[in-house]
Amino acid sequence: MGEQLIDVQNLETHFKTPDGIVHAVNGVSFNLKEGETLGVVGESGCGKSVTMLSCLRLIPSPPGKIVAGKAIFRGKDLLKMDSEEIRQIRGGQISMVFQDPMTSLNPVMTIGKQMAEPLMLHLNMNAEQARNRSIELLGMVGIPNAADRLKEYPHQYSGGMRQRVMIAMALSCNPQILIADEPTTALDVTIQAQIVELVKRLRDELGMAIIWITHDLGVVASIAHRVMVMYGGYIIEEANVKDLYVDPRHPYTLGLLGSLPLIHEETHKKLFSIEGMPPVLYQKPTSCPFAPRCTYAIEHCWKENPPLETVGEGHRVACWVDPMKGSK
């Protein structure tokens, strides 16, 4: 792993809604090194997508607002850049792949035209150069007859093919960071396996760093180097991929892993289920946001929100209790 690429500190994002201010991200700090793949795991509404969208300033504002924090990318704060500067970064040095390839592609534009757009904008290519580069990119993501298929529209592509196009577009300007927001959630298992293999191959060939947002602990296990688990707008655990699965320390991580049926399980065990449901935070919590659902909660959990503390090499946990040993 190389040098530090992006360093996010104390990021906070709020959304103004008719019911009050939703605290979506509550002081998240993390970093990403060159060539590293960071998995971000959590359930819907935990703030995983909002965190990454905030870094690229893609939060619709209003109602969203980044209220605090820094996101230092190559010595400059992404959150303080003017709109022209950040536009140069988006789709150029940092690019993004979204969950639903059907809604993120323009249905009335040919694939060729959509692919040429970032190339002409960021790399100042002319139409001919952009076309050649598009053909090369489609070949790279495994789409046969690329030259012919450039003339087609998104509806003529299957779901897996569309996601390949999205990845090709994201890679077109040789980004240093690729943010993939649930890129395989809408796809079938066999197609998901194709896309995961493709991204792994491209990562090794091009040496880019990846932030892979997902709710699927299985996919993360096969692609990430490091994993961050989020809950209620906080990072509650962060560890190297092997440590997280072998030695999970936060009760929520334990619960998530326990609620998955294992494909190689021998006997039929009842699934562990976390009672209740994820919170919507209208106030910055003064207690641990997971306490109401936690089976290990002690009195102190209701009094103070635990900070993220280092418990091992590269392993950080925000919990007052060590579920393996009882209270700390």
Next chain:
Amino acid sequence: MTADNNILLKVENLVMHFPIYRGVFRRQVGVVHAVDGVSFDIKKGETLGLVGESGCGKSTTGRSILQLYKPTAGSVYFKDTNLVKLRPEPMRMMRRELQMIFQDPYASLNPRMTVRDIVGEPLMAFGEASGKQIDERVASLLDLVKLNPDFSGRYPHEFSGGQRQRIGVARALALNPSFIVCDEPISALDVSIQAQVVNLLEELQERLNLTYLFIAHDLSMVRHISNRVAVMYLGIIVELADRSDLYKNPLHPYTQALLSAIPVADPVYSEQRRRIILEGDVPSPVNPPSGCRFRTRCPIAVEKCAQMVPEWRELQPGHFVACHLA
């Protein structure tokens, strides 16, 4: 008919084709072969898992069994009655025994009805209860699915996804059915909520002696909940076996690929295991490939596969497969 008394539902050669119309005169130009000759049976009290990728016909199979679509051909025997031949009124009465839980808890509940009306509607439709009795039945049903009976005056939008799915389960249970088709009941839910709903379905099965057809694309969840599992590909069942048998010893190359594609939440295991990555996409069900339907993506296909439809064979007791090379 059914000789074995333990068999609750027997599906024989079920075919469901949807016509395609084109042009000014809406002429029929072809058919979508959604389900193309599917046979299996479900024993009393068991859960049969039905897995496959989107568009393989698994939901259509479930809906044709319940006669929500009129099957093109084939028969469905439920307790010795052929549902396909049943006239509308006897079929309506039969629906008390046959219920369904839907995938999308947001779309399957009427937003303008309260929980009491949603769960109580089947009771009213069949004249099983009226007035105060409905309130009592609804309260006990909500209690059964672990929802607070005090919520019966609320509307669906006031509930989370997992709670809505519980309302859907309560509605399905209102008429004491014996057979429930669960059509991807958990795929729209969050991971921690999925486990809650699966545990609930298992508890209810035990308490009420229910029989499930559990349709899903999540193979690990299907393995968890099912007794036997059938794998579908492009309108046909390619393999059917006892759950541990199927996962330990898959005989069809499609099942093998599907199993190896499941993401496993264990980085050490996923590094070691061999993954079979299938090329390409599922072909269109309008023109399915000749011979074996999987041959276009099969890593081991030979010439024979294009010419002959593989026979449905019982290779080991209770383990059926349709492949020339198995």
